[in-house]
Structures are given as C-alpha cells and as structure tokens.
Amino acid sequence: MFKNIKVIAFDADDTLWVNETYFREAEETFAELISKYETKNKIDQELFKTEIKNLEIYGYGIKGFVLSMVECALELSNYKLPQKTIEKILDIGKEMLAQPIELLDGVEEVLSNLQGKYKLIVATKGDLLDQEKKLEKSNLLKYFHHIEVMSDKKEKDYLKLMKHLEVEPSELLMIGNSLKSDVLPLVALGASAIHIPFHTTWAHEEVTSEEKNDASYKTISKITDILNFL
Template identity: 45%
Template structure:
C-alpha cells in the first residue's frame, strides 16, 4: 500500500540545469577569447567529474571547476578580472530565484494529506536547504533528506531510518541514474519525469529502458492520476 511519495528536487520540483547551461555559455564566451575553438565544454566536464569526490555536487564545486578549467585551458593566462566574473557567476547562481516547474504546487496540494511527502536530493547542504526554504514548499514536506550521493546504499539507509517498507514508497525524479535505478533495485516503485536538459553525468543509464516498477510521465501534472492508478492497483 502506497503511503509515501518522495521527490527529487532539482529539475523535478524546480528548474536547475538550465541555470548551469546558461552560466556555462557565459563561461565559454569568456574562455573563447583566450583559446578560440578549444573544446571548453568537454574540458569543464572533465574537471567537474574529477573534482566530484572532493567537492561533491552543487554550485560551489561547479564554480571552482570553472576557475580551474579556465586556468588550465588558458595556459594560466586567464586574467584576474575574468576569474572574478566566474566567481560572480557562481554567486548569481546561488542567489537565483527558485522557479518551480509548471504544475508542481497543484500536484503537491493534491497529494498532501493523502500521503507522507518527502524530498530526497543530493548536493550542497547549505544551497539545497536554502532552495527548499525559498521554494515556498518546505511546509508541505514531512521530511527532507539532503545526501552526498543518490545510490542504492543511501536510499536503503533513508528508507530504513524512516521505517519505510519498499512497497509503500514511490520515488519521483528526472534522473534515471539517480532517482530511478537505485530505488527500483531496492524494490521501490519510481516515476521518471524527464527534464529538457540533463547534465552529462546524469545521462548514464538514461537511454536504457526503464526497469520493472518504473513509470515515465511527460509532466509532473500527470502524477496524481498515476498515483490514483497505482493505489487502485490498476498499474
């Protein structure tokens, strides 16, 4: 019997990856003045992935990786005023208003009271807490979990800590790699709602067919109808 609905946050409840894409385009523009047509995106991605184990996910790590990439790609020629701009990009991202995806408020309102609602998100604790507070949704959630990595072990710990049996939970998220595969591996049902931009790192496994126990929706507005079907045993 379904009793808990857990939501990923970034690109599931609110826009996130578009902010990174826009900033990365500005970063590219700055670097192109130093190196012309070098593959700046690939170099930044390499740096980000290499730094994940030290910085974790989030804007601060992304900002440091932009600076490191700029120093390396420019052959240490990047000017201090351009490094300053990269730092300002990061600050602007951290202060950017939280923009909910279409339909999120109505969906949360429809499910609240019927189900225990949770957020399970990864990334920088300070930034994620700030976004949840600024989203205006904080009061609707019974629990918020901010974790370093969304893998099977982490989800198992969360479900154990909240005493949630696998068949009582539905996880909703935009990343097959982080929100779907690790939970279905634990026997938990999941709903994949793709966002129009996916960070390369999250794309791993994204083109695979969904595992048993997973559903796919085009938009979060369709979630309450799917939940009703699941509750009535029709799906």
Template identity: 60%
Template sequence: MDLNTIKVIAFDADDTLWVNETFFRDAEIAFAKHLLDYGDEEDIVRMLLDTEIRNLDTYGYGIKGFTLSMLETAHRLMGDKMNAETTAFILDKGKQMLAEPVEVLPHIEEVLEELSKKYKLVVATKGDLLDQERKLIKSGLIDYFHHVEIVSDKKETQYKKLVKHLDIEPQEFLMIGNSLKSDVIPVLAMGGYAFHIPFHTTWTHEQVDDEINHSKFRALTNAKELLDIL
C-alpha cells in the first residue's frame, strides 16, 4: 500500500475520537425503563430504533432528533395516556445528553499530536455542527484539527464533494472511523484510503457484515496502530 500520496486525514468524530454511542444506548435503556408499563425493554428499544430510522430523512443525526424520536415513540406507546411527566422526562434526558462530558478514546491524543505534524487533519462528521464543535472544544482536541467538515450524509457523493472542497484528489485523502458503512465503503468507492477502527458498540443501523478486501483499506484494532503505519 503506497501511503505517500496522503495529504489530508479526516477523522470521524463520534466513537472514533470520543465515546458517543454509549450515551445513546444508556438513554434508550432509561427510556425503556420509564415506559415498562407499556411493553418490555427490548420491544420498546426496537420501537424507538424503528422511529429513529423512519425519521432520519426528516431529523438527520444527533441528539435533538433522537429526543424528538423518543417523544414520538412514547406517544405511539402511550397514546392518550402520554403525560407531562413523560414529556418532561424525555426533554430532560435530551438536555442531559447534550451536556455530557466528552470522554476521549484511548491513544487518540498522542496519535493526533504526531499525525498533525505531517498531515492536515480534519474532522468529518454527520452530526449537528453546534454539538460537534462543543465536543471538540470540551475534548481538548480542537487545536490538532484544521477545521470541522459537517456532511449531511456519508455516502460517496458527499465524500466527492468533501475532497473537491479540500482541493485534493481522492488518493490524497484518508478517512479514519469506526463505521464500515459510513467511513470506509464510500471512501474506497471514490478512490480514497480508509482505515477502520471499531468501537465496542456500533449502532445496528450502521452494521455491515461483509469482509472488505481492498488495497487502500486497513482494519486496525486501536488508534495507536496508526503511528506504525503513517
């Protein structure tokens, strides 16, 4: 693998730089427990996930859309019994999530410090800009990055736009992230490099089971391995 062409390295944010899915999983469980009179935990979580996926085109990704989907799911479950207490519980849960401290993943800081000496680093995320910028500041990682690229989705089209926007060629671009579906497959498809670092929890909607065999792909087990390769 010839890595000498790489000029810009883009990092996914949530669950690549810092913990994120854990907060959503915890919130789902708290939500289900609040509504146990209306179904068992597993069914309620599945119903919430179903609502989230149906709302993706409308709400996009992020905590605000998730909060609205929790409210909609509660209404589907409770019908006319939906009350002030449940609404307030969900609104509070959303605000708590937005206020969570940022937990940077292992080795990330030392890896960014080294890589920022040789490459232009950017964050490429489909989250909410305000939310992601806040996390970047709280994480203490902001100075390692040239800027944050918010993309409305992570498909080949958006990566092509991103590369054009960065004024580089696809083979000068490396994406690093925890999602094969969002961070790896579309980047390889447009001719860029993509390295996968899995996070212990990956959202059901993001899972791709295929094995990947590609000259511009590397599967890593943790961020530190980046320093052996780049």
C-alpha cells in the first residue's frame, strides 16, 4: 500500500519526542495552585473549555496554554488571584519551554534508515519559535528536507502543504500519534497515514468511532515497526 510514496511526513510532538506528558504535569500543578477556589475536576473542565475557546486566538502551543491558565485562574478566583500566583503560573510555562528533548525509542534509527530512500519532512502544529527550538535541541534537523509548522492540521492545511511540496496525495505518507490531526485528514484526501498511539492524548485530539468512519490507515505500536514495510 506504500509503493508510490515519495514523501514521508512526521508529526513532531509525541511522535518524535515526548510532549503531552508535560502538559498533563502542568495541569496537575495548576490545579494545586488554585485548589482553594474550586475542585480539581472543575478546574480541569474549566481550563479545557478556556483552551478550546482561545484556540482561534492563540493557536496551539505552550504560550497559548499559559494565557488560558491565567484567564481560567482569574475567572475561578472571581478575579481575586494574588499576583504571586499569576507569577507561578507563568513559571509553569517557562519550565515547559525549557524542558529537554526526550526522543521516543527508535526515532533516530528510523530516520537514518529512511533518509535517502524518501524525502523526509516534519509536519507539526504549534508555536513556531518553540517548535524550531525543539527541532534544534533534538539534533534531528539533518534528516529532514523540509520543516512545516502549521497553524492547524485540517484538510485545507495539508492541501496547501502538498501544493508547496509539489506532491500528489498518493505520494505522501503521514506518520503521527493523533487520529484527528495526523491521520483522518490525510486519508480523506487520498494520502496514506500511519497511526502510532501515544500513552496520553489531549481530549481535543480524541475522536469517536463514528469519526473514524472506516477510514483506511495502519496502526503500529512503535515507530520502528514501519521499517518492516518501508
């Protein structure tokens, strides 16, 4: 099924390196910081609502997440949040941005094997500066022909990417951990996709069985499995 592939696109966060784990840890710290105002369950719910509401304004990434935490904390505290607590929320974001890159097992083995056989690119979404820094710290830049930091990963965004790369959908394979962002839009366009589930997924990226709609894609447990058929 991959015989026509010329370009392989890799998602970055939770496909090449650990990312979502840091968001879960940040949410725990945030809930503890403002626990005097609400229950943890309510804080988690309200933070998620605030993040989704702000996506169109801030986009994806840590900076937007921090601004949403501040907004959520102010609202839950009835705007009585101490300045020191706001400072601590900002520190959560700074710590996230400073995290070292933890490559997932087998990533460099796969990239070194595929380099030269296919044109390898990164297709990720998030904050441009943050993603550029992650790529630099990862020492993986040498494997990639092109880096695309996308504001979103919908069908129109992938069509724009394919036009830029001058590649047909049948010639593109996308590899990522999110069915919603890395798999289903590609399959709908006639491209190929491989799903590598990560142990934790942001609620916004979850899909229902109806959304999968019998889409044709391959699921593997670890990234090195792709070497069995590429």
